[in-house]
Amino acid sequence: MTDEPVHEIVRRVGVRRVAELAGVSAATVSRALRAGTPVSDETRQRVRWAAASLGYRTPSRRLTVAVLARFPGRWFFAEAVAGVESVLSAAGHTMQLHNVGDPGARAHFFATLPVRGRVDGLIVVASGADAAERAALDALGVPIVVVGDTTSGWPRTGIDDRAGARAAVRHLVGLGHDGIALVSFDPDEACGRSTTRARYAGWADALAESGRTAGPVLEVGGDVGSGVAAAGELLTLPRLPTAVFAMADEAAVGLVRTLRRAGVDVPGQVSVVGFDDHEMAAVTDLTTIGQPVRRQGELAARSLLGALAGTPATDAELPTRLVVRGTTAPPPGVRERMG
Known part of the structure; x- marks a missing residue:
């Protein structure tokens, strides 16, 4: 009489017995009893019937x-x-x-x-x-x-990227901004194209529903360096937009830092909203769209x-949320009228 646990004997012997009853190899039994493996439906059903008939239970394993x-x-x-x-x-x-x-x-x-x-x-x-x-x-x-x-x-x-972007731009519109600019991911970067399109659509939705005009679209990317590049482009314009929506917080942080170094008051002259609620967003007091x-x-x-x-x-x-911090405020003309 062996001292080995009974369930261990059943597990080792059971695979071979299931294979014999189902008319397949032991390897096929292992594959058929795992979800998502390339085994025909007929074989899978036959193996499962054999396993159930013998009272065999698949042992737990590391995936x-x-x-x-x-x-x-x-x-x-x-x-x-x-x-x-x-x-x-x-x-x-x-x-x-x-x-x-x-x-x-x-x-x-x-x-x-x-x-x-x-x-x-x-x-x-x-x-x-x-x-x-x-x-x-x-x-x-x-x-x-x-x-x-x-x-x-x-x-x-995931999240509803379009709805999140729409909420960001609605916040800027509600503060009184017009001609809101967009710092966009690279639309030719195919691996992230669906997110780019959805956030662009949300920006456009909010402008269309409010009757506001679109500002410049800067297709630079989503990292800090992209935000620096976007700020450089904006600073060459005859007139700065009063508000910018960036598709990612990292780009927004690079944008805000570069504008401030150039002497532009954020949010006094330009308001900025990001997307993500990146760990740097709270540190830099960035208004953003948070996602879990x-x-x-x-x-x-x-x-x-x-x-x-x-x-x-x-x-x-999952839901997104607007997180209002210190990089957004009414544009200068609206603040003056508000007194």
Whole structure:
């Protein structure tokens, strides 16, 4: 009589018995009892019937989840990835992080697909994919969840970027501003195109509904350096706009810093609103649209784990909020009339 626990004997012997009863290999049994693996429906049903007939239960195991992110070092991506990692590690699972922001690294990733056969699921963080890339990822046969992007067709966790941008510009309109400028992401950067389009549409919505005119659109990017470049362009104009909406807080911070160094009073002469509620926003007293980035990563990870357990992943949309701080105020003419 062996002293080994009975459940260990059932687990080891059960796989072979299930395979014999189902008429497949033991490896096929393992794949068929895991959600999202490339096994035909007929085979999966036959294996599950055999497992149920024998009273076999799949042992718990450590899962590996790949995370694709364009700029893992930037705040938004780092926060989202931290949310994913916190959920996976708490459940005893492992995360693989892949940087797909550099064009060369991205091309190599999709040419080689180093995650093939090595991961149980995939989370794509704010990194849109073209048709060929989506097909390559779908061919992996694992569940996929995205954070942010709206164009992939995969289950999504994110925010309403258009509504958030609209709220930002409505705030400026409500203060009395007209000719509101826009500091935009690069519209040719395909991986983030859906976010760029949505925030541009929100800016345009708020102007159209209020009857206000559009100010200059500066398509420079979303980091601090982009904000510096935007400020340089604005300072060459014959007349500064009284308000600017930046699609990212980092660009807004670079913009505000550069304008102030040039002697422009913010918000006395120019009001600025960002987007994200980046950790620098509170430090720099930046008015912004806050979004729960880490929470998005957490929900994406939970959705993926649910899919791996057999519950279909679904979309989840989180709210944004206007955070009013010290970089917005009525334009000079309105302040004077207000006394």
